[in-house]
Amino acid sequence: LRRNREKVNGDVARLPGPIQSLANWIWGHELIVNQLQAMEMYASWTDIFGPVFKITGAMLHPDIVVLSDNTAVAHVFSRPYTYVKSPAFRPPVSNLMGEGLVWAEGETHMRQRKYMASAFTQEAVKGMASDISECAEKLVGKMTNQILSSSSKDGLKINVVDYTSSCTLDIIGRVGFGHDFKSQTTFAGKETDDEIIRRDWKGHVQMGTTFLAFVAPILFRTFPFIAKLPIAQMQTQGIIKVTVQKLAKRLMDREKATAEFLEKRGGKDKGNILSILLRASKEYIGEGGLTEKDILDNISTLALVGHETTAGCINFTLLELARNPAMQRRLREEITNEGNNLSYDDIQKLPYLDAVIKEGLRVWPASPQTERIVLQDDVIPLSRPIKGADGKMIESIAVKEGQVFHIPMMVMNTNPNVWGPDGRAFNPDRWLTSGGVPKPSELPHGWSGLATFCDGPRNCIGWRLAVFEYKVIIAHLVRSIEFSSVPGTIVHRKISPTLQPVTDGEGGLLPVQIKLV
Numbered sequence: 001l002r003r004n005r006e007k008v009n010g011d012v013a014r015l016p017g018p019i020q021s022l023a024n025w026i027w028g029h030e031l032i033v034n035q036l037q038a039m040e041m042y043a044s045w046t047d048i049f050g051p052v053f054k055i056t057g058a059m060l061h062p063d064i065v066v067l068s069d070n071t072a073v074a075h076v077f078s079r080p081y082t083y084v085k086s087p088a089f090r091p092p093v094s095n096l097m098g099e100g101l102v103w104a105e106g107e108t109h110m111r112q113r114k115y116m117a118s119a120f121t122q123e124a125v126k127g128m129a130s131d132i133s134e135c136a137e138k139l140v141g142k143m144t145n146q147i148l149s150s151s152s153k154d155g156l157k158i159n160v161v162d163y164t165s166s167c168t169l170d171i172i173g174r175v176g177f178g179h180d181f182k183s184q185t186t187f188a189g190k191e192t193d194d195e196i197i198r199r200d201w202k203g204h205v206q207m208g209t210t211f212l213a214f215v216a217p218i219l220f221r222t223f224p225f226i227a228k229l230p231i232a233q234m235q236t237q238g239i240i241k242v243t244v245q246k247l248a249k250r251l252m253d254r255e256k257a258t259a260e261f262l263e264k265r266g267g268k269d270k271g272n273i274l275s276i277l278l279r280a281s282k283e284y285i286g287e288g289g290l291t292e293k294d295i296l297d298n299i300s301t302l303a304l305v306g307h308e309t310t311a312g313c314i315n316f317t318l319l320e321l322a323r324n325p326a327m328q329r330r331l332r333e334e335i336t337n338e339g340n341n342l343s344y345d346d347i348q349k350l351p352y353l354d355a356v357i358k359e360g361l362r363v364w365p366a367s368p369q370t371e372r373i374v375l376q377d378d379v380i381p382l383s384r385p386i387k388g389a390d391g392k393m394i395e396s397i398a399v400k401e402g403q404v405f406h407i408p409m410m411v412m413n414t415n416p417n418v419w420g421p422d423g424r425a426f427n428p429d430r431w432l433t434s435g436g437v438p439k440p441s442e443l444p445h446g447w448s449g450l451a452t453f454c455d456g457p458r459n460c461i462g463w464r465l466a467v468f469e470y471k472v473i474i475a476h477l478v479r480s481i482e483f484s485s486v487p488g489t490i491v492h493r494k495i496s497p498t499l500q501p502v503t504d505g506e507g508g509l510l511p512v513q514i515k516l517v
C-alpha cells in the first residue's frame with residue numbers, strides 16, 4: 001500500500017488540502033467528510049482551498065483529489081472510458097441492480113448506451129405523459145383520502161418519503177415495462193411486489209446511515225478481492241433486482257409475442273422502454289444488438305436508479321415549500337391559473353414551476369457526488385490557475401494512473417464564489433431575474449448549467465424523464481395539498497445511498513404536515 005501511495009502522485013502532492021490533524025489515522029479525512037452532513041465538509045474546504053484540493057484517503061490510500069473546477073470536471077466527464085468508476089464496486093453493483101448502464105464500462109457501455117438512448121428522447125418522454133399524470137393523480141388521491149379520514153383539524157402529519165417514492169416506483173413500472181405496481185393502493189394480506197421493493201430500499205437507506213456503510217466501500221476499494229469471496233452476504237442478488245427481473249421477464253415474453261404480432265402487420269408497439277429495447281435486441285437487429293440479459297439488467301437498473309432519485313428531489317423541494325408558504329402559494333396560483341388538465345406542453349410553459357424545479361435540482365441533487373479513477377497518466381486542464389501548497393501557481397494537474405477523484409456536484413451547484421453569497425439558499429427567483437444565474441462560461445456544461453445529471457457520454461440517461469415527472473408530481477401535489485413543516489423537526493441530509501433526509505437518526509424520514517387546499 002505504501003508503494004502504491006508513492007506511485008500515485010504526479011502534481012497531486014503540490015495541491016492544497018486540509019491539515020493532517022483533521023485526518024484520522026485509519027480513515028484519513030474521509031471520516032470527517034462522512035460524519036458531517038452530505039457535502040458539508042467539501043463545501044467548506046472548497047471555500048478555503050478553491051475548486052481543486054486533496055484529502056488523505058482511508059487505510060493508507062493515496063491522496064484523493066476533490067475536483068469541482070468546471071474545465072477539469074468537463075475533461076473527466078468527456079473521457080468516461082479513461083476516467084472510470086471504481087472497478088472495486090462493479091461486483092456489488094452487479095448484484096444490486098444488474099449489469100446494465102450503471103455497471104457497464106468501455107465497449108459494453110457504448111453498445112448498451114447507443115440503444116438505450118432511443119428510449120429517453122423527448123418524443124419518448126412525451127409518450128409517457130399520460131402514465132405519469134395518472135400516477136401523480138393517484139398520489140394526490142391517496143393523500144386526500146388520508147386527510148379526509150383523519151380527525152385532526154390542523155392537518156395530518158406524514159412521512160412524505162413513503163408517498164413520493166411509491167409514486168415514482170409506479171411511474172417507472174408503467175413507463176419502464178408496462179407494469180402497474182399499484183403502489184398507491186393498500187392491499188390486505190400477502191406482501192405485494194412494491195412493498196417488497198420499498199421495504200428493501202428502506203433497509204438500504206437505514207443501513208447507509210451506519211458506520212458499516214462508511215467502512216464497507218473503503219474495504220472494497222482497499223481489498224477488491226473481498227467482493228468476490230464466496231460469502232453468502234457478498235454474493236446475494238439484490239431483492240429489487242430479482243423482483244423486477246421476474247416481472248420484466250414475464251412481460252418481455254408477452255411483449256415479444258405482441259411485437260412479433262405487430263411486426264407481421266407493420267403496426268407499432270406500445271412504446272414503453274421495454275418494448276423499445278426489444279426492438280434493439282439481437283433477435284431483431286442481429287449481432288451487436290442487446291441480449292436478453294442486457295435488457296433485463298437494464299430494466300432492473302432503471303427500476304432502482306429511476307425511482308428513488310426523482311423522489312429524493314421531490315421530497316426536499318416539498319420541505320422547502322413547506323418552510324416557505326409564500327413561495328408555495330405563488331406556485332399554486334400559477335398552476336391553478338393554467339387550468340385542470342396539464343398536458344406535456346402546458347407543464348413546460350409554467351415559469352415559476354420551472355424555476356422551483358431547477359432550484360430543487362441545484363440545491364438538492366439526488367446524487368450529490370461521484371467518484372472516478374484514471375486508467376492512464378494524464379494532464380487535467382483548469383479553468384484558472386490555482387495556488388499550490390508550496391505557494392507556486394499550478395496551471396494544469398499532471399496525474400498518474402490509478403489516481404482517485406471525488407467530484408462533488410452539490411458543491412459545484414451551490415458554490416458561493418460562482419452563485420453569489422446566497423448560492424446555498426433555495427431561491428427559485430434567481431432563475432427568473434436577469435443576472436440571477438451566472439454566465440454559462442462560469443457553469444458546468446450539463447443541463448441548465450448544473451452538474452446534477454453529470455455531463456458527457458455517461459450523463460444521466462433519464463434526465464428528461466426525471467425533469468418532466470418531477471414537474472408533474474409537484475404541480476399535482478401543490479395544486480391540491482397544502483404542505484407545512486412540523487415544528488421542532490430538524491432534518492439532516494446524508495448520502496444513503498442517494499441524498500436522503502435523516503430525522504431523529506432515522507434515514508428516509510421527512511415529516512411534513514398536509515391538509516387540503
Ligand code: HEM
Nearest residue numbers: 101102306309310366367370452453454458460461462466
Ligand atoms: C432527479 C432525478 C435524477 C438525478 C438527480 C440523476 C442523477 C444521475 C447522475 C448524477 C448520474 C451519473 C452517475 C455517475 O456517473 O456517477 C446518473 C446516471 C444514470 N441515471 Fe440518473 N438521475 C435521476 C433520474 C434518473 C431517471 C428517472 C432514470 C431512468 C429512468 C435514470 C437513469 C440513469 C442511468 C441508467 C444512469 C447511468 C448512465 C450511464 O452510465 O450511461 N436517472 N443519474
